[in-house]
Amino acid sequence: MNAITDLNDLWLFSEVVEHGSYTAAARSLGLQTSKLSRRIRALEEELGVRLLNRTSRSLSLTETGRQFHQHCLALVAEAKAARDIVDRTRSTPQGTVRIACPVALLESGISRIIARYVEDHPDVQVLLDATNRRVDVVEESLDFAIRVRLPPLENTDLAVRQLGLSIRILVASPALAARHAPPSSVESVQSWPTLSMASSSERFVWNLVDTEGRVTSWVHRPRLATDDLASLRVAALSGVGVALLPRELVEADLEAGRLQHLLPDLATTPGLVHAIFPSRRGMVPAVRHLLDALVAGCADSKWQR
Structure with a gap:
């Protein structure tokens, strides 16, 4: 037996059985009776069996049709359950x-x-x-x-x-800052140890923008370079060096005094x-x-x- 290619025919068959006639089923489905009848005959031809006994007055299921109908009902129920899941997912967050x-x-x-x-x-x-x-x-x-x-x-x-x-700002621990004069410019902190994100070229440059939009570049050799911002934050908290870190990552540290914001007029271009x-x-x-x-x-x- 060839595989059934249109599962809608199983649904149409179950509707005919439920309504007891082609006419009633067609009226309920909004189809022409002749079209519905042709679909069921095509289904029987595809299956190679008779599913319905037809007379001028009534329809009845053959024994094969009765067993087949039970499976059709199960498929229709599963299809409805699947659609209900989709409808619920589309209506509320789940x-x-x-x-x-x-x-x-x-x-x-x-x-x-x-x-x-x-x-x-x-x-x-x-x-x-x-x-x-x-x-x-x-x-x-x-x-x-x-x-x-x-x-x-x-x-x-x-x-x-x-x-x-997200912008990145220069931060340092109070202990590190206490070992140096208060910074007033990039030049005044270029002697401080630094921390940096990793660079494949091993050339480390910070490009900082002031409030007027002027760019200052700072070439440095970090004591620690890594692609993990969390590790840079820990090193900065430990006083290992100055770090250029996302403001939102260190906001709590700044508020608690664990880090200090250096040169607040300078930051990176917002990401x-x-x-x-x-x-x-x-x-x-x-x-x-x-x-x-x-x-x-x-x-x-x-x-x-």
Whole structure:
């Protein structure tokens, strides 16, 4: 027997049985009676068996038709259950959301926003990949990934939603600052030990912009270079050197006096904190509402926008 290619025929067959006639079923379905009859005859021909006994006055199931009808009802019920799941997912936040985010961004406040969202939406499960590697949202079946990039953003077929802005500022521990005269310019701190993000070329340059938009470049040789911002923060807290760190990452340390903000008129060009995802079309509420929560959370926090 060949495989059935159109499962709608099973549904049509079950409707005919339920209504007891082609005419009543066709009226309920909004189809022509002749068209419905042809579909059922085609189904019987495909199966190679008779499902219905037809007379001028009534229809009745053959024994094979009766058994076949029970399976049709099960398939229809499963199809309805599947559709109900989709409808519920589209109406309220529920289901699984898969995302990726750099570790430093999570420590800067993103993790608190996500935790609050999960607490507020008990039917949503968030699978979070905390990683500094560049992820492929399509290949890895992610709903979205959070990134920080300097503008302009690269051209992409993916959709982008901005969450906030991130600047990096110069910070040092009070103990380190106490060993030097209060800094008044980049030149006055160029003798201080430094910490830096890793560089493949092993050439380390900080480009800082003042309030007038003037750029100052500082070439330095760091005592520690790593691609992990959290490790740089720990080293800065320990007094190992001056670090250029995201303001939102060290905000609590500045408020508590664990770090000092050096040369507050200087900072990096703002990076765009954004979510990147396959498409805006067909986005389920769990994903859309989490993005909304991230936008609102970044706006309410000390992130610049």
